[in-house]
Amino acid sequence: MTLSSLETLQRVFGYESFRGDQQAIIEHVVSGGDALVLMPTGGGKSLCYQIPALVRPGTGIVISPLIALMQDQVDALQELGVRAAYLNSSQDWREAREVEQAFQAGELDLLYVAPERLLTERCLDLLSRGHIALFAIDEAHCVSQWGHDFRPEYLGLSLLHERWPQVPRLALTATATSATRREIAERLKLDDAPHFVASFDRPNIRYRIIEKNEVRKQLLAFIQAEHAGDCGIIYCLSRARVEETASYLCDHGIAALPYHAGLNASVRAANQSRFLREEGMVMVATIAFGMGVNKPDVRFVAHIDLPKSVEGYYQETGRAGRDGLPATAWLAYGLQDVVQQRRMIDQSEGDEVFRRRLGAQLDAMLGLCETVSCRRQRLLAYFDQTIQPCGNCDTCLEPPQAxxxxxxxxxxxxxxxxxxxxxxxxxxxxxxxxxxxxxxxxxxxxxxxxxxxxxxxxxxxxxxxxxxxxxxxxxxxxxxxxxxxxxxxxxxxxxxxxxxxxxxxxxRREPEKKSRSRSASTRSKEAVIALPEAAQARFETLRAWRAEVARSHGVPAYVIFHDATLREIALSCPQSLDDLGGISGVGVRKREAYGEALLQCVHG
The missing domain is CATH 1.10.10.10 (Winged helix-like DNA-binding domain superfamily/Winged helix DNA-binding domain)
Structure with missing residues (x-):
């Protein structure tokens, strides 16, 4: 039986209704149309290709840039009863052959492939022998040579249109200016595809930018006061700074791990796995880390060096609060950051046009840092969107003087x-x-x-x-x-x-430094955990059960259920399996697999 898009959303994914442009995008692709989708992190981009892949005949091919994260994405889909697999270099030849045979036999709903692998003749030949429902090009901003995360292998993906002109293609990203959007469309031959542009606003994220002064102490104080025990990501400009900061935090009782391109691949993979699977881990990293990370409970993203562009800053801070609960984007920057960035631009390779473009990106980032008006207004204006003052950034909460x-x-x-x-x-x-x-x-x-x-x-x-x-x-x-x-x-x-x-x-003159009261400094934390006492006890029981199930399945806890779903269960105290069916994130497969255990946790 073929389900409709809405039935698939409800039965498979456990959500009652679509959000924003999701339904329009999905119906457009189901009917065979191409699309360019801009949707903020946590906005539900993945459903825009997962549901059409389930509704249309054939297998959806997802081009994803990071092989290390394919496993988690596939694990999450398999938990939902979706026939998903991946092909990447982590597999031996026997595992790869099994996946290839399943694809050719029409036994897969979704197949994840890295762009480098997809462009090999072997992989292209494999795809030509199967039935393809669609191509989804995730993290499509990687095709932009002016973007913050350019990957040259993405340039070859225009051949998908040439070899499979009848197969719909979606290019998806959380971050792109209008210029980057035009470049994506041009390079991927999506010239006639409609652009679906959602609001870039992430109202649950509180933006805060402070003047740098002994930044490691400032960072430690921020974590201890507002996010003790929380999962977070800290971005640094250099590998040495990553190592030093991770060591400093560990010495002060914070469970922190380093991640940068200079580490052995096995160490990077192990650290990433711990970050995804363990509660309360803090990852200290260069921008080599983070693309495609779908961990929903990252409560803060901190930058202790100035990002090079607003696009990069938005992409990185967007990894906080994917579950919609309150989160913090914290940045410390100072005079030396500006001097260093200007010098790097002057010394960079490339012609004058290239350096001028880098300079313009830095100017926009500095404008965001030095503004005396609402930071969110300034941030969204970069992406050609306007809002009223947000009331949830430092300049709104404690206005600086001019x-x-x-x-x-x-x-x-x-x-x-x-x-x-x-x-x-x-x-x-x-x-x-x-x-x-x-x-x-x-x-x-x-x-x-x-x-x-x-x-x-x-x-x-x-x-x-x-x-x-x-x-x-x-x-x-x-x-x-x-x-x-x-x-x-x-x-x-x-x-x-x-x-x-x-x-x-x-x-801009910074507001007078007040000693933050405990209640003020923990506002974001309390907003996340504020449950009635009885519901809080049920929530902790549910989390302990989820951790055990996740360990037995060898997957991150959020693959079983998100915190937001467990909170809703703890609050609503469902009496029956039918009651569970009305809770967001509990689809048919998960209700059948875990329903009785959830009810047991709630009622003892």
Missing amino acids: WDGTIAAQKILSAVYRLWRERGQRFGAGHLIDILRGKLTDRIKEYGHDTLSVFGIGADLSENAWRSVLRQLLAQSLLAVDHDGYGTLALTERSRGVLKGEHTLMF
Whole structure:
């Protein structure tokens, strides 16, 4: 019996109704149409190809970039009674042959394949001998050479249209500007496909950006105060920083693991497996980690280095709170981040157009960091979407002040000018601040900089205040990082207008640091766990049962049931199997497999 799309959603996946554009996308693909789908992480993208693959005759072919995560996706589908498999390099030849034979025999609903493998003649020949329901190209932003996660093998996927012109294709991603969207459509030959663009807003995520000052201590305090025992991801720019941060957190009682491309493949796989399968693990990683991670209970994503683009930042923070429960996106950044990023752009390979594009991406990221208005408004504006102030970001909850920084800017620009014009010298931020504040350091005495007319003219501002001024001047390209490789600072064409008093500069001033009360600092945590006492006890019993089942099946706990489903069961206290059928996430197969055990947990 062939089920309709809605019946498949309800019986297989256990959801009562579609969300947003899901139904329109699914019906379009079921009828044979191509589509480009933009939907935020946790918005239900996977259903947009899984349901058509179950409704249409044949096997849905899913192109996924990370073989390490295919296993979890296939495990989750098999728990639902879906005939799913994957082909990747982790299998021996016997396992691969069994999957190939099942595909050719029409015994699979979904087959996951990495793009590198799909483009081999062996795999293309295999696909030509089976019946294909659709092609789903997941993480489609990887095709964009201007994107944050370009993968050259994705460029070859245009051949799917050439070899199977009658098979519908979906390209899906959580992150793409209008320019990236056009590039995806062009490179994948989806020129005539409709674009389904959902809202990029993730209202359950609280965005917070702070000024960096002893960042490891700041990070530890954040985790201990707001997310103790929670699962989280911490992003660092370098491999060394990953190792140092993971070690520091472990030394302070946080269960943290490192992940970067320099680690042995077996270590990476083991750490990723622990993160996915164990409760409360924290992964410290470079951006090599995270694409395709579908762990729903990541309660925070932290960045201790400045991301290179808003697209990358959005993609990475989107891995928090996939279950719809409250989560935090926390970023610490400072002056040195700006200096480092500017220098990396200047020293990058590529032509002037390429460097200008990188510079524009960084400018947008700096604009998000320095805004005095709602961060979510600024973030979504990057993707051409508008909202009202969100009330769930730091600038909404504790609005920063704007102050006239024109004179302060003129002082520091004058110091840079005097050093270069009078002495032929350039220096970095720390030395400039010492000159302005009138500090008689050994270096200042060595160079005779205490005789400069600008020496001591900035004693009215603290060192941190001057670092904030410098950071914002760099963010607005009113100062530049010199090409000497030492991080020294130089004037730009735009500096002249400020020095001549032609522009007024309004800067962001951080709100006064208040000692956060326990109740304020744990708001997001309490919002997640706030259950009545009896329901909380049932929830913990259900979690313990789920952990045991997951261990016996060799899968992550969330593959059995999401926390959100267990919370609903704990709250509603179902009396019968029929009652369980009305709970989101409990489909027919799971009700049959686990229904009696769930009722036993609830009623003892």
